Amino acid sequence: MPDKDFYQVLGVNRDASDSEIKKAYRKLAIQFHPDKNPGNKEAEEKFKEISAAFDILKDPEKRSKYDQFGHDAFRGGHSSGGVDPFDLFKDVFGGGGGRGGFGSIFEDFFGGGGGGRASEGVSGNDLRVTVSISLEQSASGVEKEIKYSRHLECSECEGSGSADGSSKTMCPTCGGVGQVASNQGFISIRRTCPTCNGSGVKIENPCNSCSGQGRKKSSDSVKVKIPAGIHDGSRLCSRNRGDAGPQKGPFGDLYVDVQVKAHDLFERDEDDLFHELFIPFTLSTLGGTVETPTLDGKVTLKIPPGTPCNKTFRIRDKGMPNLRSPSHRGDLYVKIVIEVPKNLNKEQRQKLVDYGLSCGEEDLSSESGILDKAKRFFDGDN
Numbered sequence: 001m002p003d004k005d006f007y008q009v010l011g012v013n014r015d016a017s018d019s020e021i022k023k024a025y026r027k028l029a030i031q032f033h034p035d036k037n038p039g040n041k042e043a044e045e046k047f048k049e050i051s052a053a054f055d056i057l058k059d060p061e062k063r064s065k066y067d068q069f070g071h072d073a074f075r076g077g078h079s080s081g082g083v084d085p086f087d088l089f090k091d092v093f094g095g096g097g098g099r100g101g102f103g104s105i106f107e108d109f110f111g112g113g114g115g116g117r118a119s120e121g122v123s124g125n126d127l128r129v130t131v132s133i134s135l136e137q138s139a140s141g142v143e144k145e146i147k148y149s150r151h152l153e154c155s156e157c158e159g160s161g162s163a164d165g166s167s168k169t170m171c172p173t174c175g176g177v178g179q180v181a182s183n184q185g186f187i188s189i190r191r192t193c194p195t196c197n198g199s200g201v202k203i204e205n206p207c208n209s210c211s212g213q214g215r216k217k218s219s220d221s222v223k224v225k226i227p228a229g230i231h232d233g234s235r236l237c238s239r240n241r242g243d244a245g246p247q248k249g250p251f252g253d254l255y256v257d258v259q260v261k262a263h264d265l266f267e268r269d270e271d272d273l274f275h276e277l278f279i280p281f282t283l284s285t286l287g288g289t290v291e292t293p294t295l296d297g298k299v300t301l302k303i304p305p306g307t308p309c310n311k312t313f314r315i316r317d318k319g320m321p322n323l324r325s326p327s328h329r330g331d332l333y334v335k336i337v338i339e340v341p342k343n344l345n346k347e348q349r350q351k352l353v354d355y356g357l358s359c360g361e362e363d364l365s366s367e368s369g370i371l372d373k374a375k376r377f378f379d380g381d382n
């Protein structure tokens with residue numbers, strides 16, 4: 001018997017994604033499951049075939065070998081017994097089913113096996129929330145409680161979606177896959193099955209409270225630990241805090257986008273902080289000390305005489321903690337901005353005029369004198 005192409009067996013393209021392969025396998029496995037086709041040798045053969053194909057294609061390493069060498073890649077060590085289909089089911093359906101027979105597959109798939117969610121099934125949506133924190137909170141790390149709404153298991157039916165434990169069958173519209181494809185021109189678009197809302201299951205007597213969804217929109221809250229040193233625009237993920245999947249399907253995840261608000265005093269670049277410090281021109285000229293803010297409170301900065309404008313001082317370890325190793329901190333850069341005095345009184349003004357004269361500069365004692373001079377300059381009379 002010639003070996004059939006594994007991709008053909010599963011009915012997928014050669015570039016199919018892992019999840020497409022899984023989905024295709026699951027659909028076929030349900031269809032040809034010996035449990036559904038008792039005594040049907042053909043179905044059993046087919047079932048073994050798709051199991052063998054899936055065994056190879058689900059494993060990236062085996063799949064790439066198969067892509068390269070075809071069936072020859074596995075001929076050597078392949079025992080006559082072939083692949084054990086039970087093991088494959090455990091892979092896909094999250095285990096639980098014993099080896100005693102084929103009976104457990106539907107229980108596993110539909111989450112009816114008692115205790116816990118099926119690790120397979122249609123998962124709920126991932127959700128996204130934004131949380132805004134201050135620079136100080138980013139520096140120290142902070143725990144934030146986030147209130148949001150998500151689909152949670154319906155309490156009436158405990159997530160099963162059925163009113164009274166009524167029976168479930170495979171959704172006739174999508175054949176249990178949860179998705180239907182529609183062709184629009186050349187493009188095939190997959191969308192959630194409208195009959196079963198993606199669960200792949202038809203419920204005879206759906207729960208009134210959740211219309212058979214097994215889940216309901218509810219308000220919830222989660223405490224998120226935001227680590228010290230986090231940057232604006234970072235995204236955290238809280239596993240299983242998204243929507244519950246329909247009918248006990250797995251939860252989606254919650255993504256938390258962190259916004260670090262702009263600070264009045266500090267600008268941030270990676271782990272370093274920058275601050276513009278305004279000092280009077282007398283201090284920059286004569287030298288002295290000045291207090292400058294840091295995230296940990298004020299520190300005293302020594303200004304040497306003759307400090308020019310834009311001179312930058314580095315204060316070590318007063319920046320932000322490093323996200324990966326919070327004991328390491330960036331530095332704080334303090335840039336000096338020299339304030340030019342305005343609205344001098346008569347006495348102050350005279351002292352500066354005297355200072356200018358002592359430096360051999362022009363006599364600036366009369367304001368009008370300067371303006372006159374400037375006017376003459378621009379008129380070209382100079």
Ligand SMILES: [Zn+2]
Nearest residue numbers: 154157207210
């Ligand atoms: Zn319900």
Ligand SMILES: [Zn+2]
Nearest residue numbers: 171174193196
């Ligand atoms: Zn359906």
